[in-house]
Amino acid sequence: xxxxxxxxxxxxxxxxxxxxxxxxxSKGVYVNCSWQxxxxxxxxxxxxxxxxLQNNLLTTIIPGQLDMLHNPRxxxxxxxxxxxxxHILYLRQWLKLNKAVSVMPTCASPPELAQKSIDExxxxxxxxxxxxxCSGLVYNAVLCSLLCILIGLLLWCVQLARNSTFILGIDxxxxxxxxxxxxxxxxxxxxxxxxxxxxxxxxxDKPLLNMDILPQILDVLHKQHxxxxxxx
Numbered sequence: 001x002x003x004x005x006x007x008x009x010x011x012x013x014x015x016x017x018x019x020x021x022x023x024x025x026s027k028g029v030y031v032n033c034s035w036q037x038x039x040x041x042x043x044x045x046x047x048x049x050x051x052x053l054q055n056n057l058l059t060t061i062i063p064g065q066l067d068m069l070h071n072p073r074x075x076x077x078x079x080x081x082x083x084x085x086x087h088i089l090y091l092r093q094w095l096k097l098n099k100a101v102s103v104m105p106t107c108a109s110p111p112e113l114a115q116k117s118i119d120e121x122x123x124x125x126x127x128x129x130x131x132x133x134c135s136g137l138v139y140n141a142v143l144c145s146l147l148c149i150l151i152g153l154l155l156w157c158v159q160l161a162r163n164s165t166f167i168l169g170i171d172x173x174x175x176x177x178x179x180x181x182x183x184x185x186x187x188x189x190x191x192x193x194x195x196x197x198x199x200x201x202x203x204x205d206k207p208l209l210n211m212d213i214l215p216q217i218l219d220v221l222h223k224q225h226x227x228x229x230x231x232x
Contacts, residue, residue: 027073034076041065048072054103055079063090072101081108086129088118095119163226 019033019042028049033042038056050073058080069075075098082088084107095102096119107113113125123130221227 028071034079044068050074052076053080057081059083059108060087061091061094066091066094072098074103075101076103077105078103080105082106082118083109084113084116084118084121084126085110086126088121089126089129092118092121 019031019036021032022030029047030050031044031048032052034052034054034056036056038053038058041053041058041061044051048069049071051069052074054076056079058077059082061077066075077091082091082105088107091105095104099119102119104117104119107116107118107121113121116125
């Protein structure tokens, strides 16, 4: 009880001096800000259970401004000139979730929605808001479609690579190669080495591999790696 009174005293001292604040036994804190000409809701502590804001000059409620009321017992927003456009969607949703504790406010403008309860507003009453939501859905749908196409292309490329056939043509036997050592910056360290393999006639007659196992090697390359070797 003492803690609630101290919080209430601090609240009124900070910026809501015109509001009446009192602690209710076992019911939390009661705040009455009615008939104060308020154009915006003042900062409210989370422990408020009864909030009276009727007959002020509120035209809308900033999204999230009523979320601090975790266990409200009574909220009265009637008698305010609310303008019912896309900015009223937050209040409409909040009122639908808290019908049991709210005195329902009505629209003051535009004229076609005057005196209509805010919690009863439909998407047909706010067509411009519905079109904005539709645009967002279309954008998300297009983005998802492009992402799916990209993933499909990647999978197709992987599948194409797996099913591709590689053909290696062996036209001649390489009987030798040349290799040159790396040259250092100092001329005295420069050296050139040549290696030749199979320069003699005896080496030319020797096969590079055992020809008896060549068919087995070609068969394994073809079946397991889908590689075909073409020998002219």
